[in-house]
Structure formats: C-alpha cells, structure tokens
Amino acid sequence: MSQQQTLQHDDITIPVVKPKGKPLFYYLIKQWPFHIMVLPSLAFLLIFAYLPMGGLVMAFQNYKPWLGLTGSEWVGLDQFRYLFEREDSLQVIWNTVIIAVFKMILNLFAPFVFAILLNEIRKQLVKRFVQTLVYLPHFLSWVILGGILTDLLSTEGGLVNRLLTGLFGIDPIFFLGNGNWFRFTVILSDVWKEFGFGTVVFLAALANINPSLYEAAEVDGASRWKQTLHITVPSMIPIAIVVGTLALGNVLNAGFDQIFNLYNPLVYAKGDIIDTFVYRTAILNGEMGFGTAIGLFKSVISFVLVVISYRLAYKLANYRIF
Template identity: 40%
Template sequence: MQPVTSSVSSSVKPKSKLWKSISTHRYLYMMLLPCVIFFLIFSYIPLGGLLMAFKDYKFNAGILGSPWVGLKYFEAFFNSYEAKQLIRNTLIISGIKLFLYLPFPIILALMFNEIRSKWFKNFSQSILYLPHFLSWVVVMGLTQRILAPDTGLLNEIIAKLGGDGSTFYMMEANYFYQVMFSSFVWKSIGWDSIIYMAAIAGVSPDLYEAAKIDGASKLREIWHITLPSIAPTVVILFILSLGSILSAGFDQIYMLRTPGNMHLADILDTYIIKVGLQQGQYGYATAVGMMQGIIGFILVILANRISRKVSDTSLW
C-alpha cells in the first residue's frame, strides 16, 4: 500500500503548488486576463472558420451543414492564371519590407543612443513615433497630396528648379516600389526602433569603458560591442517577421493601387478581399488565406531551427 500513498501524494503536491502560485500572483494573472480574452475571442475562436476552406459554404446551411469539397479551392487557386502573379507580387513587396527595411530601425536606434541632449532626443523620438499612430488612409492621403501632378509639393519643387512638374507618380508603375517603401519607412521606422533601443540599453556599460581604454573609436564600439549584443534581438524579430512573408500589408497596398500600377500592386491580401467580400466566394478566399498562414508557420519553424543550430538563438 505504500507505493499507492506516495504516488497520490506526489500527484497532489504539484497541483497544490500550482494553485498556491496562482493565488500568490493573482493580481498579475488578473492583469493578464484581458489580453488572454482578447486573443481568445479574436484569434483562437475564429480558427473554426477555417473549415470553410474545405466546404462549399451556404448561408442557409452554415459552416457545419455545408457540403465538403476537399482541396478543391486550393487546386483552383494554383491552377488559376492569377496565382503566379499574385504570389510574385506578394513576395517582392514582403521581401522589400522584410530585408531592405531591416537595417533602418537599427540604424535609427543607434543614432538615438548617441544623442546626448535629452530634450532633443525626446523631441526627435516623439516626431518619429507620431506616424505610427496615423492610419494608412491618412498616410496615403498625405502621400497623394505630396505626389499629385502639377499641384503636388514634389512636382512644384521640381517645376521651380526647371524640371517637368507634371509627373503622376501614383499612376506610373516605375515609381510604385519607391513610393511604397518610402511611405512604409516613414510610418514604421520610429516605432520599430523602440525594441532595438531597449536592447541597446541592456548592453553593459563596462564593455564600452573597456573599449575606450583600449582606444576604440565610436564606430568600432558600435561594430564590435553594440551590434553583436543586440544580434539575438534582431534574429528573433526577423524569425517572427517571416511568419507574414505572404502578407504584404493590405491597408497600404490597397490605398496605393491605381490602374497604372495594378499589375504590381495586386497581392494575395487584396485578392482575398476581392474574391471573398466583393464576389462572395468565402470558401475560396478562406483557402487562400489559410495557405498564407500555413506557409508562414512553416517558414518560422524552419528559420527557428536553422537559427538554433547556427547561432544558438531561437524562439524555443
């Protein structure tokens, strides 16, 4: 009978410790509760709607009552003439935002770290953080005003300098990527630099003092101390960003779409809205969206595994 008693007592102790820990930190759990409820309602419960990707959804039957169609919608998408162009455009725009944009917030964080005037540092940070809180509708409205033909600020400056001030930048495909990237950097760079600034603040001052004693310049301190110290943070954020490699950002691209650049601005996000909400093909749109999530999930797992083997830095 002794082994039974010991097994029962061993199973009770972890439970009692768990409830004791929850009771001790109950206020922290209460603060966490709204976040848990938010993700439960808006992220986990809607996952049940993914069933529509495998069903011929009908309003009168509902999701569960609609007939199964298997992988019909996935096959239809990859067999469509639009699939190749949509995937190519999405990967190009996502690649620009992921790879070309990556150094910008890091450089900005390094610049903020070198500012010694406290009031100027706070002022410049506030100015650069502000665009993050503007919606893409506002940002694109400002962009259209600046780039408008004849009356736009840029065209007026070019005309004053003796150039052609009637270029319609928003309509010409040659300027699509430049306008997209510059507006994305302006809106995101300030806010995205915060986490890098936090990582830089965690670097030990003793390392900089030792470098100064050895006669290292400021650039050498940044290259040999700051950047290696924040490298794990950069890797983690890069891995997380890979999850949205097939989501190039609906709001911005939808506002940028014009008849002149449509062949470059049509991406999977805009396509899902078009076939789902405008054409009522809910199952087909769900299948395309599900494909985005699955590919992003696979890329995050692969990148995390490679990073763990190469640099010992990973999400788990």
C-alpha cells in the same frame, strides 16, 4: 532561477497540490475562481477565433450561401488547384512576397542604423526631439496616412512632385499610378512609418551595453568608428536576429491596411496582394470557397513560418516569448 524558487515555495506552503492521485475535478472545485476568470475571454475566443477556424471547411467546398456549409458540394482540393492555375492569383502571391520581403529587410536595417546614429547624439534635448517626432507615424492609421500620401504624391500639384519639379526640373512622377513606382512607394512609406518605432528595441539594447567596454577600447586608442564596429554592432546582433527572425512570419503579410488605402485598378498587376485579392474575390465577387482557400493557404504558411522563426529565435538568440 525564479522557477526554482516558486517550486520550492509550492512544496513548503501547499504540499497537498503535489500528489498525482487527485482527480481533475478536485482541482476544478478547489481552483474555481481561476476558471471563472479565464472563462469570459475564452468564450470570446471560441466565438471569434475558433468558430471561424471551423469555417475553413469552405476551402474544400464549392460554397453556395443558399446551400450552407452542410449542403454545399465538396470539391476536395479543387480550389487550391484553381489557385495555382489562375494567373492573377499567382501574380498576387508574388507581389505579396516581394513587397513583404523588401519591407522586412528595410524595416530591420533602417532602425538598426538609425538607433546607432541616434545613440551618438549626446545632447538630450536633440535626442528627445528626434525620438518624439520619429515615433509618431507608427500610431497614425493608414487611412489618415493614405489620405495624406495620395495628396502629397499627386501628379496634379502634390507637394512631392512640386518639389521634384522645382529642384530637379523633372516631370511629375506617377507614384501611385505606375506599378513599379507603386511598389517603391509602398515599401518606402512603410519604412517611413515604422523605422522610428522600430528603433525602440535597438535603443534598449544599446542602453544595456556595458560602458566599461568602451572605456577599455578608449584606453587602447580605438576610434569611435572602430568602437562602433567592434562593440556596438556586435552587441546589437542578438536582438537584430530576434527582430529579423520574428518578422519571418510576415512573408505573406504585405500590409493590407496600407495597400488597400493606396492602391487603385491601375496598379493591381504589381500592387495587389493576397489580403486585398481575397477581399475583392470573396467579399465583393462572392467567390467564398476560393477566398477561403487562399486565406487558408496564407494562414498555414504563416503559421509554419512563425513556428520556425520562434524556434530559430530561441536557438540563435536564446529568446523566448512565452
């Protein structure tokens, strides 16, 4: 609708812009302020986003810092072959996928349910109170939360283990020192941090439901549960599809900040993910070429997934981001 309006308006006010014959520099001169305005940002992007993309050639080299990009030996796909032969890198990819997928599912499901429950609360004061508290963790960094969690989950007098021992009399659980417990802790704490913020979009969707639907259901004698099942949930499905598909791009994103601030050598086997692995192999151990190759592997897969998910979101829910 708006596009039509602007087109019309363009035709009326500046019909000169339309002819195809004008050479490109005509527009460049006529619209120079626009170019100047984009230029500073573009310069930053060229240096800090596009220049590193050029560095991806390292993935096909046996990169040695003293030889540089031009002098290092070309090894073709050897780094990638190596990536799929090394047991630790395969384990790392698997860890990443499993942690990321669990997070994706729960971070969709938890806010969905929470938003519905929150919507049932009529007392504005209670609603406001709940919202204020649940949004908060989203804004705190994993350094802060990691520090807090390591303290809370400690086996030596951490609050959680104290409670568990006090209430159920069980032995302290090694949350951050046992691989399986580590995965569980990482997934649950991520959901804890993000579920509140995740409700924002769902609450917006709930606010947009036409009240007359509920009134009609009321007249027909539907219980609140029936109303939720047949009005609320279906109304939220489109936005849930959008959120879910857009999260697809994160299959290889298990949350670097979180893992890095919670893990330790004891749980590398089950808790090490691609990003932390790259940091250790490339930056700490100096295997630059190999590190770049894993990074490229991750970037390409994520890119493909993001593109697919955007198309899916558009097809399934008619959602466009740009």
